[in-house]
Amino acid sequence: xxxxxxxxxxxxxxxxxxxxxxxxxxxxxxxxxxxxxxxxxxxxxxxxxxxxxxxxxxxxxxxxxxxxxxxxxxxxxxxxxxxxxxxxxxxxxxx
Amino acid sequence: xxxxxxxxxxxxxxxxxxxxxxxxxxxxxxxxxxxxxxxxxxxxxxxxxxxxxxxxxxxxxxxxxxxxxxxxxxxxxxxxxxxxxxxxxxxxxxxxxxxxxxxxxxxxxxxxxxxxxxxxxxxxxxxxxxxxxxxxxxxxxxxxxxxxxxxxxxxxxxxxxxxxxxxxxxxxxxxxxxxxxxxxxxxxxxxxxxxxxxxxxxxxxxxxxxxxxxxxxxxxxxxxxxxxxxxxxxxxxxxxxxxxxxxxxxxxxxxxxxxxxxxxxxxxxxxxxxxxxxxxxxxxxxxxxxxxxxxxxxx
Numbered sequence: 168x169x170x171x172x173x174x175x176x177x178x179x180x181x182x183x184x185x186x187x188x189x190x191x192x193x194x195x196x197x198x199x200x201x202x203x204x205x206x207x208x209x210x211x212x213x214x215x216x217x218x219x220x221x222x223x224x225x226x227x228x229x230x231x232x233x234x235x236x237x238x239x240x241x242x243x244x245x246x247x248x249x250x251x252x253x254x255x256x257x258x259x260x261x262x
Numbered sequence: 263x264x265x266x267x268x269x270x271x272x273x274x275x276x277x278x279x280x281x282x283x284x285x286x287x288x289x290x291x292x293x294x295x296x297x298x299x300x301x302x303x304x305x306x307x308x309x310x311x312x313x314x315x316x317x318x319x320x321x322x323x324x325x326x327x328x329x330x331x332x333x334x335x336x337x338x339x340x341x342x343x344x345x346x347x348x349x350x351x352x353x354x355x356x357x358x359x360x361x362x363x364x365x366x367x368x369x370x371x372x373x374x375x376x377x378x379x380x381x382x383x384x385x386x387x388x389x390x391x392x393x394x395x396x397x398x399x400x401x402x403x404x405x406x407x408x409x410x411x412x413x414x415x416x417x418x419x420x421x422x423x424x425x426x427x428x429x430x431x432x433x434x435x436x437x438x439x440x441x442x443x444x445x446x447x448x449x450x451x452x453x454x455x456x457x458x459x460x461x462x463x464x465x466x467x468x469x470x471x472x473x474x475x476x477x478x479x480x481x482x483x484x485x486x487x488x489x490x491x492x493x494x495x496x497x498x499x500x501x502x503x504x505x506x507x508x509x510x511x512x513x514x515x516x517x518x519x520x521x522x523x524x525x526x527x528x529x530x531x532x533x534x535x536x537x538x539x540x541x542x543x544x545x546x547x548x549x550x551x552x553x554x555x556x557x558x559x560x561x
Contacts, residue, residue, distance in 0.1 A: 170557070172348075189410055190344055192353070194560030206337055210417075226283070 173199040174224060176217040177207050185217055196220075274403035274473040281405050282348050290472050294404055295349050297474050302342035303360050304368035309335045310538045311375040311384060320378060327424050331385065334417045341410050348406065361543040363530045368392075370453045372532020379439075379446035382432060385425025387450060387494075391457040391486050393418045395475075398482065403473035433497050440498075447494060448502045455503075455516065456524040458482040487514040 170192045176185040188207045193199035196218065203218050237243030254260040263271070267287045280286055286294075309332045316332065319325040343353045359365035370388050375381060396415050402408040432439040464470040464478035477485075487506075491514070494501060505517045527535070 172344075187409075189341055189413070190348075191340075192344060192347070194557050198556065198560070206341065207413075209333075212416075 170194050171199075172221040173203070174219050174221050175203045175207055176219070177213040178215040179213060181214055185215070188213075188216075190221065191218075271471070275471075277401075277473075278403065279405040279408065280403055289468075291349060293468055293472055294407075294474060295346055295351050297469055298342060298349070298404075298407055299346050299351065299356050299359075300366050300368070302339050302346060302356065303365055304371060305335045305339035305342060306360070307367040307371045307538060307542065310541060311371060311373070311534075312381060314375055315378065315381045318378070319381075324428070328381070331421050331424060334421070338414050338417070341414070342407075345404075345407050345410060357546060361539055361546060363535075363539060366528050369456050369524055369527045369532070370450075371538070372527045372535045373450075373453055374534050376449065377442050377446060378428075379432065379442035380449065382425055382428035382443065383446040383450045385421055386429050387425070387447075387454055387490060388457070389418055389421045389425055390490055391454055391482075393422065394482050394485050394489075395458065398475060398477045401473075401476040429497070433499075443497075444499055447499050451502050452519060452523070453527075454486075455483070455519040456521075456527075458486065460521050460524070484514055487516070488512075 171194070172190050172192055173196070174190050175188045177188040178185045191199055191202040191206060193202050199218050200216075203216050207213055207216060251260065266285075267289075270285075270287055270290070274280065280290075312328055312335075313332055316325055316328050319328050343356055346356055347353055356365065360367070370384070370391075375384065393415060396411055396418060399411045400408055400415065402411070429443055432443050459479040461480040461483075462478070464481075467475070467478065469475045470478055488508070491501060491506065491508075503517050505515060508514050526532075530536075530539075
């Protein structure tokens with residue numbers, strides 16, 4: 168029997184997102200909970216913990232943007248020049 | 263150094279951070295393991311000088327605070343050994359190397375804790391020196407270590423307050439108590455000056471080249487002197503170095519520390535090295551059954 172690694176996520180206050188805190192090594196989930204409770208919650212720094220076997224996590228790290236789809240991002244919209252032109256057309260531009 | 267390594271060095275030197283699953287040069291990995299393992303060892307060995315005083319602490323409040331501090335430091339050791347494990351060295355191996363004397367731990371934990379004054383000075387000044395190093399590690403190129411340092415620094419800040427409280431209480435007490443603090447400062451000055459290491463230049467220190475450390479040894483020491491010598495002086499305490507002074511350009515001058523002593527101590531020849539490693543060894547053996555039972559239970 169060997170020990171396994173459990174990743175620990177903690178919530179700092181109610182309503183906040185759970186953020187990765189670190190990991191603990193434990194023979195099973197019960198021990199993992201006890202260790203995580205000691206390591207990441209003994210000073211009231213967390214209101215809740217998620218304890219997840221490392222193997223259960225599927226990491227995705229490739230995010231390509233070959234087509235440079237700027238139309239679905241805020242940086243795809245540069246309004247400054249157009250707004251200026253529109254104001255000039257309407258006669259509301261400040262000098 | 264091949265092109266890929268060169269690119270890696272440039273990446274970390276420009277502030278890039280590395281995750282466990284990223285490719286890294288073998289030399290970077292082995293330096294990381296050595297550095298982080300020594301840090302973990304120091305947290306684990308660092309509780310021993312204080313542990314000796316839990317039963318002798320003057321009040322219940324102090325016993326509780328000291329116990330909490332010891333628990334924190336052991337907790338730090340556990341977090342940091344985890345980081346080492348993810349880099350490829352199992353905790354059992356780290357502990358075996360520690361008790362066999364193969365692996366190192368910080369110089370300050372090789373010295374005796376003679377009086378309650380020493381306990382105060384350790385919690386105040388040794389922890390202050392440590393937190394300077396640790397804060398610089400928040401920018402470590404190895405991200406999992408940098409992340410865990412955030413939690414550690416947060417807990418260390420309580421330790422320094424606890425230390426200052428012990429010292430201020432003694433300083434506001436009797437002449438005998440003030441004498442106790444002065445003797446402790448005098449005793450701990452040399453180890454404190456050794457703490458940040460010899461003044462090797464940053465670009466010659468592989469730990470800095472790889473951005474495992476984000477500042478040179480001397481920068482850390484200067485920061486310590488600048489932050490804490492005025493705090494020592496304002497209490498009417500003196501530092502046992504007649505050359506110590508702040509120059510007009512802001513740099514602190516001091517008597518060259520005895521670097522041979524530092525080397526001698528950290529290679530396992532400190533006044534308390536053997537005794538404390540023996541204690542660690544005894545506890546590992548004594549508690550072996552707990553690990554066996556837990557693992558058998560979970561099987």
